[in-house]
Amino acid sequence: MKNLKGTKTVENLMKAFAGESQARMKYTYYASQAKKEGYVQISNIFTETADNEKEHAKRFLKFILEDESLNGAPLDVNASYPVGLSDTKANLAYAASGENEEWTELYPAFADVAEEEGFNDIAAAFRNIAKVEKAHEERYKALLANLEQGKLFKKDEPVLWKCNNCGFIFEGTEAPNKCPACLHPQGYFEVLAKNY
Numbered sequence: 001m002k003n004l005k006g007t008k009t010v011e012n013l014m015k016a017f018a019g020e021s022q023a024r025m026k027y028t029y030y031a032s033q034a035k036k037e038g039y040v041q042i043s044n045i046f047t048e049t050a051d052n053e054k055e056h057a058k059r060f061l062k063f064i065l066e067d068e069s070l071n072g073a074p075l076d077v078n079a080s081y082p083v084g085l086s087d088t089k090a091n092l093a094y095a096a097s098g099e100n101e102e103w104t105e106l107y108p109a110f111a112d113v114a115e116e117e118g119f120n121d122i123a124a125a126f127r128n129i130a131k132v133e134k135a136h137e138e139r140y141k142a143l144l145a146n147l148e149q150g151k152l153f154k155k156d157e158p159v160l161w162k163c164n165n166c167g168f169i170f171e172g173t174e175a176p177n178k179c180p181a182c183l184h185p186q187g188y189f190e191v192l193a194k195n196y
Helices: 008-036 040-066 088-116 120-148
Strands: 154-163 169-174 189-191
Touching: 008 040, 008 088, 008 120, 040 088, 040 120, 040 189, 088 120
Parallel strands: none
Antiparallel strands: 154 169, 154 189
16 A cells, blocks of 8 residues: 555544544443433444444554554544433434434545545545445434334334343234343333344
């Protein structure tokens, strides 16, 4: 790979690395808050997304470290990152907004700069990670809509509900208030997804 030192691309990689790192920590906090509120599925999704953000941060950092002249060098980061911690509804809205900015504005612009500077592999990484951020936004918005409409544990048609604690499966329009098998509360239920 050609030298990154002094390029706009290395600045953007550092901004993206810092942004993904702080998103990981925010989502970890949001997961704890969701669990406190009894939303185990949402907590698990925040945790899963935090892990995704960690991998994005690693990808961006690896590009920087491939340039031996930058390994160990101090690099400035000049960017602003939204900060907010509240209840789960607000946290989902904050998260969706941040993901939207990444996939609609930041990463497409960073990809264009990388391409202009001759870093096609970095441009491709920004574009591919932007696709993931779009999926994150869509998932957060869907969860928020379910919460706002009272549909997190209630559906219009019968579905299969799975207890995330013991695996009990229940069919109905609403998750049980308490799992008949392990007695964990309704917050441990989610719609069963068979993706195998």
